[in-house]
Amino acid sequence: MQPFTSVTGIAVPLLQDDINTDQIAPVQMARALKPDYADLLFKRTRTRPDGSPDPDFPLNRPQFRNPAILVTGRNFGCGSSREAAVWGMLAVGIRAIVARSFADIYRENCLQNGLLPVELAPEVAADFERRVIAADGRAHFTVDLREQRIIGPGGPDIAFQIPPADRMRLLEGLDDIGLTLKHAEEIAAWEQRMARQAPWMQTARDRRRAPGESA
């Protein structure tokens, strides 16, 4: 996984609550095994019914063409668990999302891909949102994970909290599967114990058929 230390660039405000993954990655519009994730990002919202870009949508406005930080409201990424809603962010260069809160699965998908999810308390978030709107893409913000700070125009640095384990995982770009495989022996031991205690949990088969008989 790509490590994350800090990102500096344009912060784009998308100040709505409960933005769901159908909105972020409307996969119904490009049903393919490997769609163009950048093109898919907010495609429905970015596009007017006639297919032309909606000039009012923040990500279409010239000053936000190359965003690095997305700033949004409560419960960002609710709905479907689709990871395309994270891959699309990375595909357009967004490396950090600053939100009032994240949906549980979306936040996990961010951590899995080196996309930094920053949660700010409402009063801190409100102030930061005002600064992002005032900057209007003309000045850069920095989200620094090492220092756990947001730095930018219009006010003092903003400290943010993130669980130390999540921070370490992002800073080091750790391979999550690799971390777990350090416990391969314990997994095997658990399986052996369960196979004795509750063998029906360690075998899954259609009992209308003899073991080994294919369906």
Next chain:
Amino acid sequence: MGRTLFDKIWDAHRVATRADGRDLIYMDRHVLHELHAPHAFECLERAGRRVRRPDLTFSVQDHTVATRPGRTDTTNPDGGDFLRAMREGSRRHGIRLFDIDDPEQGICHVVAPELGMVLPGATHAVPDSHACSVGGLGALGYGCGTSELEHVLATQVMALKRPKRMRIRLEGRLGPHVTAKDVALRIIAELGVAGGRGYAVEYAGAVVRNMPIEGRLTLCNLTIEMGARTGIVAPDETTFDWLAGRPWAPQGAEWDAALAGWRTLRSDDDAPFDTDVEIDCTALEPQVTWGTDPSQVIGISGRVPDPGGADPSHRAGMERALAYMGLKPGVPLAGLAIDRAFIGSCTNNRLSDLEAAAAVVRGRRVAPGVKAMVIPGSQTVKRQAEARGLHQVFESAGFLWGEPGCSMCAGSNGDRGEPGERCISTTNRNFEHRQGTRVRTHLASPATVAAAAVAGRIVDVRQLVGVTV
């Protein structure tokens, strides 16, 4: 201090705690679908890893399959690549596949419970947010994205942080034609779409104890719509009766041994919950959503709320929802004309759902101009429904009766509404464009959707069938 049911299952499946503090929770069953698994197979192979337990992993084709009778891989042109990639990936890794022509194919969240593949006290991973459905059997379902799916393939565990615990006690008694779907929508209205964030939910109380298993599956299915990743009902005799004799369930001495363990699966009386909520369901009406998230819901006799009177933080969202839905504050939902009615999805297409809808439809016809469709949850449900003649009830009334799949819930298989249509639907998400570009979705129970289909407008099913309330 006692432990909650959630903690008992969690602790029993905790293999280790990683250096980063995450618990490795063993996944007894892992069920995949074709939208996300092919990508994970590829990543796994690129990393030179193998599927640790192909014998505990199952593949199901459900999201992109066409529902038209006589379907093939290419009936939905966008689906073929997914179906083939799933077939080839499952073969490469030795995973049992429920393919489009399998006599037990269906939606993953319908197939696993009905076969007895998932059991009380088990853990269950699916790369789909509605994995929580299996909580209805007393199992712990965890939905996930593609990376975590690959993680489970490689390790058979998920690396999770222990969530907080919430109990929702549902008290009272449900009136006629008021169902688990109505209860679930009411809960989401009360708690909000983020009310369950960070929690594992246990549903308890008289309403749950009296609820049949298929209702409990519906109730737990909608847990993710209030933001909680998993929800569970303690298994009881209703659960064990429902599971006994299912083809994949243990039998004989193994069944007896399993049953003895399952009977201990309940929260201790003094178990601590971080949040405890009680909802009295006695006066609950059939619920219908008016907006574009599942918390924007009212009883059938209610009127669309006025954003002007709402919490300021919700006002903008409500105004957007009203504009999308083409509704004005203060209007009743009852009487609103519909273009389309859909009965299906992992939320509401099990046999009892179809029976509830058929009971309303029998002897009636779909209103002129309304397009109505019933998609059973699985081939098993379809066979059982046909054995009872339900397909004739629906077809003679003017419904289309199709082959199992996610269909108009996920919008991934070509089944969708036309722009601007108003659709009443038994599914789980009324998000903008979910059922087609500019389609306006109203979520409701199978009985309420059936009633609207025959009336041509949203109605109180109890009035349509002449029940006194």
